[in-house]
Amino acid sequence: MKLDSKIPEGLIEKKWSNHRFQMKLVNPANKRKYSVIVVGTGLAGASAAATLAELGYRVISMCYHESPRRAHSIAAQGGINAPKNYANDGDSIWRLFYDTVKGGDYRAREANVYRLAEVSNNIIDQCVAQGVPFARDYAGYLDNRSFGGAQVSRTFYARGQTGQQLLLGAYSALCRQIDAGTVKFYPRREMLDVVVLDNQARGVIVRNLVTGEVESYVADAVVLATGGYANAFYLSTNAKASNCTAIWRAYKRGAFFGNPCFTQIHPTCIPQGGEYQSKLTLMSESLRNDGRIWVPKMKGDTRRPDEIPESERDYYLERLYPSFGNLVPRDVASRRAKEICDKGFGVGTTGLAVYLDFSDAIRRNSKEWIEEKYGNLFDMYHEITSVDPYKTPMRIYPAVHYTMGGLWVDYNLMSTIPGLYVIGEANFSDHGANRLGASALMQGLADGYFILPYTIGDYLATSKFKPVNTDHSAFLEVHRNISEHVKNLMSVNGKRTAEEFHRSLGKIMWDMVGMGRNKTGLKKAIGMISDLRDEFWKDLKVAGTENDLNNELEKAGRVADFLELGELIARDALHREESCGGHFREEYQTSEGEALRNDGKFAYVAAWEYAGYNKSPKLNKEPLKFEYVKLTQRSYK
Numbered sequence: 001m002k003l004d005s006k007i008p009e010g011l012i013e014k015k016w017s018n019h020r021f022q023m024k025l026v027n028p029a030n031k032r033k034y035s036v037i038v039v040g041t042g043l044a045g046a047s048a049a050a051t052l053a054e055l056g057y058r059v060i061s062m063c064y065h066e067s068p069r070r071a072h073s074i075a076a077q078g079g080i081n082a083p084k085n086y087a088n089d090g091d092s093i094w095r096l097f098y099d100t101v102k103g104g105d106y107r108a109r110e111a112n113v114y115r116l117a118e119v120s121n122n123i124i125d126q127c128v129a130q131g132v133p134f135a136r137d138y139a140g141y142l143d144n145r146s147f148g149g150a151q152v153s154r155t156f157y158a159r160g161q162t163g164q165q166l167l168l169g170a171y172s173a174l175c176r177q178i179d180a181g182t183v184k185f186y187p188r189r190e191m192l193d194v195v196v197l198d199n200q201a202r203g204v205i206v207r208n209l210v211t212g213e214v215e216s217y218v219a220d221a222v223v224l225a226t227g228g229y230a231n232a233f234y235l236s237t238n239a240k241a242s243n244c245t246a247i248w249r250a251y252k253r254g255a256f257f258g259n260p261c262f263t264q265i266h267p268t269c270i271p272q273g274g275e276y277q278s279k280l281t282l283m284s285e286s287l288r289n290d291g292r293i294w295v296p297k298m299k300g301d302t303r304r305p306d307e308i309p310e311s312e313r314d315y316y317l318e319r320l321y322p323s324f325g326n327l328v329p330r331d332v333a334s335r336r337a338k339e340i341c342d343k344g345f346g347v348g349t350t351g352l353a354v355y356l357d358f359s360d361a362i363r364r365n366s367k368e369w370i371e372e373k374y375g376n377l378f379d380m381y382h383e384i385t386s387v388d389p390y391k392t393p394m395r396i397y398p399a400v401h402y403t404m405g406g407l408w409v410d411y412n413l414m415s416t417i418p419g420l421y422v423i424g425e426a427n428f429s430d431h432g433a434n435r436l437g438a439s440a441l442m443q444g445l446a447d448g449y450f451i452l453p454y455t456i457g458d459y460l461a462t463s464k465f466k467p468v469n470t471d472h473s474a475f476l477e478v479h480r481n482i483s484e485h486v487k488n489l490m491s492v493n494g495k496r497t498a499e500e501f502h503r504s505l506g507k508i509m510w511d512m513v514g515m516g517r518n519k520t521g522l523k524k525a526i527g528m529i530s531d532l533r534d535e536f537w538k539d540l541k542v543a544g545t546e547n548d549l550n551n552e553l554e555k556a557g558r559v560a561d562f563l564e565l566g567e568l569i570a571r572d573a574l575h576r577e578e579s580c581g582g583h584f585r586e587e588y589q590t591s592e593g594e595a596l597r598n599d600g601k602f603a604y605v606a607a608w609e610y611a612g613y614n615k616s617p618k619l620n621k622e623p624l625k626f627e628y629v630k631l632t633q634r635s636y637k
Helices: 012-023 043-055 092-101 110-130 164-181 245-252 284-288 317-321 328-344 359-365 366-386 440-462 473-491 498-513 519-539 551-575
Strands: 033-037 058-062 181-184 188-198 199-209 215-218 221-224 263-269 292-296 354-357 392-402 418-422 604-609 619-624
Touching: 033 043, 033 199, 033 551, 043 058, 043 164, 043 181, 058 164, 058 473, 092 110, 110 164, 110 440, 164 181, 164 245, 164 440, 164 604, 188 215, 188 263, 199 221, 199 292, 215 473, 221 245, 221 366, 221 440, 245 418, 245 551, 263 284, 263 328, 263 440, 284 366, 292 317, 317 328, 328 354, 359 366, 418 440, 473 551, 498 551, 519 551, 551 604
Parallel strands: 033 058, 033 221, 058 181, 221 418
Antiparallel strands: 188 199, 199 215, 263 392, 292 354, 354 392, 604 619
8 A cells, every 4th residue: 555645745834734625524414424433532633523513513422441631632731732933942843843844754654744833833822822820920921931942931831730731621612512411421431442344434443431331333433543553662750540442443544654663762751760650750851951960970870869969960951962961851861870870889778869959049049939939740659759959959860751653644534444543642743763752742733623624624524424333244243242342351360460460561671672772672572572472372261251440451451552652663673774753763863862863764654554463564655855955964952
């Protein structure tokens, strides 16, 4: 199958506006004739469902939580980008576009990135109108702060709760439509498969997580807004329930998977405290505005941080990157923290941490000023570690956070399955090989509020749909497949829980497919994951019954998918013989230890096509062209 990105012709600043005009429209009176399923209620899913319903479409919204408010988007802390230039420091749509392409190490589509920058200003206006309590300066204007990879202040924020406040805005809009009857909302449903009929996505099969019943839902189009797959690494900053099942099952139905190895390591996380820890906690990148990162200059220094004089401290990011300092992009800051710790300069009992110190900012601006900007983040750190960060520097270390890979989509956000749209972190689009901070919230809301409502209308207006219901043979066949899969999971009756297998997978992934990757390790990881998957199907233990509330069965299904996806991530990392962004192949680095790209061979999107169980997937390539941002070696010095 030839990949068609459907990028419009013309000047980049005109592509989206011209494309909107050229797309077909659905008459307002006809919108109620069309139905759309939106799976997921995070920022992308909630904004999409609310907007489509407001336009007049019949929308089915579902999530595996009991409320849309539980979506993992609430965990986002630091802010959302938009180039409004309120700080009058030289920002613009072009600068945000440039920073994002450069920050992604030139592995994203220019057209998509420019559109994202273009519509981002509208997001702020939309959210302010919804009542989102963005921080304001003394004069009452919206305040901004800086994030990594930028030399301007363009990040709008609500203390350290930006994701939660933005989700409440989208959630309110969604609830309005639920109350109006234009959205039918189904909580505690987990999507297990997509139904493709006549080469169109026409519905989904889900499990009712309360009753255990397998249910079918029909529509004219399906939207996946189910988030990322960072939990393939087991320990990540994602919620424990975050998983890859929806996009993985869609992949196995014919949706290509784009750049699966592009995973982001966040540099500012609370270090792992013990072997049996189940997740990690993010400390917002915004803290790097006022916190200074350092380690002792002496290896193995066990003194308390307040006992180490300034002359014996290495503020290594400020030393290595004088222009950006502590605000270098996430992949750069993460890699340097690992390098410093690997050399023996790390702090804490494990030596796998560096200091994030606010003493200078407190002396300069007062403790009260820090409390006003970051108070809830400091409280959270104190609750988890029992250390007061106002008196003692935070200890941080990189952790898996976000996935830039995901289902491949064209410019219209449609996958390779017609009628199956993928938005937010579930798709591969817009970030390339590294995501700049405060851009996840931006992409999710841009997709849901301002892009998908146009592009899905064009598909509905130009497609024909046969009448179909859940009794159709296509639905019944997928239903049978799901039931058989569940029975297979229940019947293994081994000795090890799904959690144990997940933890084993995570160790393989982190050790060999994590921050540092190499050919030998990746080949070994592929073999080990394959062996672990075989062991899973021989020794899995699922307690309880299949036709009831069963958390163990939920976990087992998700881990089965993670085991398959983990191997694809390693395969993609092995084939990409270059370093770019968060994908750091140790064989390919500059003399200064920076990522070394190979634009001649790898300036493309790797779109993997499912070929069958235990068969090698097929690699499809979408070439990337750079007309507006010149391909250069990234430098933040």
